[in-house]
Amino acid sequence: MAPLESVRRAPAGRRPARSGLAFLLLTLLTTVVAGWSGVAVAAPAGPKQLNAADMTLLNGVRLAGLWEMPAGQMAAEKGNLPKVREIGAGIADEHRELDQLVVDAANRLGATIPDEPTAEQKSWLAEMQNASGARFDQIFVTRLRVAHGKILPVISAVRASTRDATVRKLADDANEFVLHHMSMLESTGLVRYAELPPAALPAPQEDSLLAVAAANPGRDLPVGTTVVWLVFAAALVTAGVTTHRLLRRPSRR
Numbered sequence: 228m229a230p231l232e233s234v235r236r237a238p239a240g241r242r243p244a245r246s247g248l249a250f251l252l253l254t255l256l257t258t259v260v261a262g263w264s265g266v267a268v269a270a271p272a273g274p275k276q277l278n279a280a281d282m283t284l285l286n287g288v289r290l291a292g293l294w295e296m297p298a299g300q301m302a303a304e305k306g307n308l309p310k311v312r313e314i315g316a317g318i319a320d321e322h323r324e325l326d327q328l329v330v331d332a333a334n335r336l337g338a339t340i341p342d343e344p345t346a347e348q349k350s351w352l353a354e355m356q357n358a359s360g361a362r363f364d365q366i367f368v369t370r371l372r373v374a375h376g377k378i379l380p381v382i383s384a385v386r387a388s389t390r391d392a393t394v395r396k397l398a399d400d401a402n403e404f405v406l407h408h409m410s411m412l413e414s415t416g417l418v419r420y421a422e423l424p425p426a427a428l429p430a431p432q433e434d435s436l437l438a439v440a441a442a443n444p445g446r447d448l449p450v451g452t453t454v455v456w457l458v459f460a461a462a463l464v465t466a467g468v469t470t471h472r473l474l475r476r477p478s479r480r
Contacts, residue, residue, distance in 0.1 A: 281394045284385040289340040292326035294348035302367045311364045314411045332397045368417040
C-alpha cells in the first residue's frame with residue numbers, strides 16, 4: 228500500500244471556501260431534481276446473475292416447446308378438421324423456431340434448461356395419442372389453449388422486471404409466438420371459454436413490494452420511492468443548514 232500523503236491543514240480561523248460548499252449544495256440539489264424528473268441513477272455493473280423469475284421464463288418456454296412440438300405434429304397428422312391439421316402444423320413449426328431461440332439464450336447465459344417434457348405434459352401427449360376424430364381436435368385445442376394462457380402472464384411479468392437484455396429479448400419473442408398461437412387455436416371455434424381457468428390475481432390487500440419479493444426470491448426487497456426522496460430531502464436540508472452556519476460564522480483574526 229502506498230504511503231498516504233500528508234494533509235495540509237488550512238490556517239486556523241480561515242473560512243472554508245464558499246465555492247466548494249456551494250458546489251456541494253448544488254450537486255445535492257441537482258441529484259434530487261434529476262430523481263424527481265424521472266432520471267434514474269445507474270447501478271454499478273456487477274456479475275450477471277439470473278434470478279428465479281428469469282429461470283422460470285427460460286424453463287417455461289423450453290418445456291412448452293418440448294411437448295407442443297410433438298402435439299402440433301400429431302394434430303397435423305391426425306386432426307379431424309382441416310383447420311386443426313393446418314394449425315397443428317403451424318404451431319409445430321413455430322415452436323421449433325422458438326425452441327431454438329430459448330436454447331440459444333440459455334447457452335449465452337450459461338443456464339441449464341430441461342431436455343424433456345414434464346410427467347404431466349407427457350400424459351397430455353398420451354391422451355392425444357389415444358384420442359381420434361372430433362375428440363382429438365377438442366383435446367388438442369383445449370390443452371394447448373390452457374397452456375398458452377398460463378405462460379402468457381409469466382412472460383409479461385418477467386419482461387416487465389428482468390434486468391437481463393437476453394431474457395428481455397426472449398420474453399418479447401415468446402410473447403409474439405404465444406399470442407399468435409392463442410389466436411390460431413381460437414380460430415377453430417373449439418375453445419370453451421367458460422371452462423378456462425380464472426386469472427390468478429394477487430389479493431387486493433397484498434403489498435406489491437412483497438409480491439415482487441415472492442416472485443423473485445433471493446433478491447433484496449426494493450426500497451420504496453418515497454423513502455428514497457425523503458433521504459435525499461434530508462441530505463439537502465442538512466447540507467443547507469451546515470452551509471448557512473459556516474458562511475455566517477465570523478472569521479477569527
